[in-house]
Amino acid sequence: MKILIATDKFKDSLSAKAVCEGLRQGILRTFPTAKIETLPLADGGEGTLETLQSVWGGEFMSCEVNDPLSRKIKANYLWIEEKQTAIIEMARASGIELLTQNERNCLITNTFGTGELIKDALEKGANEIILTVGGSATNDAGIGMASALGYEFLDKNDVILEPIGKNLREIFSIETKNKHPKLSQTKFIVATDVTNPFYGKNGAAYVFSPQKGANEKDIKILELGLENINALIKKEFKIDLQAIEGSGAGGGIGGGAVHFLRAQIKSAGQWILEINQIENKLKNADILITGEGKIDSQTWQGKLISQFVLQAKTTQTPVILVCGTLHNVGSIIQQDGILFASSILNEPMNLENALQNAAELVENHGVLLGKLLKGISLKKR
Numbered sequence: 001m002k003i004l005i006a007t008d009k010f011k012d013s014l015s016a017k018a019v020c021e022g023l024r025q026g027i028l029r030t031f032p033t034a035k036i037e038t039l040p041l042a043d044g045g046e047g048t049l050e051t052l053q054s055v056w057g058g059e060f061m062s063c064e065v066n067d068p069l070s071r072k073i074k075a076n077y078l079w080i081e082e083k084q085t086a087i088i089e090m091a092r093a094s095g096i097e098l099l100t101q102n103e104r105n106c107l108i109t110n111t112f113g114t115g116e117l118i119k120d121a122l123e124k125g126a127n128e129i130i131l132t133v134g135g136s137a138t139n140d141a142g143i144g145m146a147s148a149l150g151y152e153f154l155d156k157n158d159v160i161l162e163p164i165g166k167n168l169r170e171i172f173s174i175e176t177k178n179k180h181p182k183l184s185q186t187k188f189i190v191a192t193d194v195t196n197p198f199y200g201k202n203g204a205a206y207v208f209s210p211q212k213g214a215n216e217k218d219i220k221i222l223e224l225g226l227e228n229i230n231a232l233i234k235k236e237f238k239i240d241l242q243a244i245e246g247s248g249a250g251g252g253i254g255g256g257a258v259h260f261l262r263a264q265i266k267s268a269g270q271w272i273l274e275i276n277q278i279e280n281k282l283k284n285a286d287i288l289i290t291g292e293g294k295i296d297s298q299t300w301q302g303k304l305i306s307q308f309v310l311q312a313k314t315t316q317t318p319v320i321l322v323c324g325t326l327h328n329v330g331s332i333i334q335q336d337g338i339l340f341a342s343s344i345l346n347e348p349m350n351l352e353n354a355l356q357n358a359a360e361l362v363e364n365h366g367v368l369l370g371k372l373l374k375g376i377s378l379k380k381r
Contacts (some may be wrong), residue, residue, distance in 0.1 A: 028365020115148025142256020168225025
């Protein structure tokens, strides 16, 4: 049996590479004759650059930037010299995994560091910059990023505001006279892992900010801010970010990039699958094992796993889903081509124990999958 293992990371515990390798080792313990190919994937969040480098090559460029709480850190991006292209992973400078659980507060975090990475690439001579926006710690609509590139955000008294989430509602005007001159000379693409709108019940604040430390009061503040800056941009620049699919990605940086960078939004999942020539790999596989840390209703809103399942449907490759947390079974049942879905958790345990023991849990789950797949293989004979 030919098995393709291609998973995303298990957030806060295991990289995509570690998940794939753990499952592979587990399967081979009970199904040693299986032919297994592993393909760690990322959908625009942590680990995306490594996935791309394995296909495109390039080198990592490092520079000092501000983290989401404006502390100095070293971050890098992928530079492809022959294409004069920079691929910037927002999570490296403005990611949630840069903060402890207690530090996560998207009222005060910002994307300034992401803007500093973009500035470095511009000054290196980039003709094209691809920005991936998964895994953010922010809900500032990209005003932090824009501030690093020379934009200024003023209140009604013409005082420059700190570019953080809670100040979005105070923005009265946007000053562009000092914006970086190379912005207009560079092509920007934003690769998003979601299709959510800028604001509203399915928007950046309501759907994603609770993961970044926001309570109900905070969500309302952020929502008002997103509505305010969209109204301002719509009035002054004739761009309605709310009408753009994926503008809510990365705490609204998807929409912010459309305006501040004149970027085009495209699906990170579809893009990654195309780069890795997934169709050919699926045609050569008897079964696909894929998954991520949590599978729930959000999984099917344009994320990598949903794109992967759709692709597997076209090649008629059965799919097994593996995850840490399995929610909303009903949404999984509605997806064609999924043979089985399961969590690696084999007994009741708290989150801390699950994260600490994730590697062992993944491999043990692989052992069980190996027994299942070996049985299916023997039955086919």
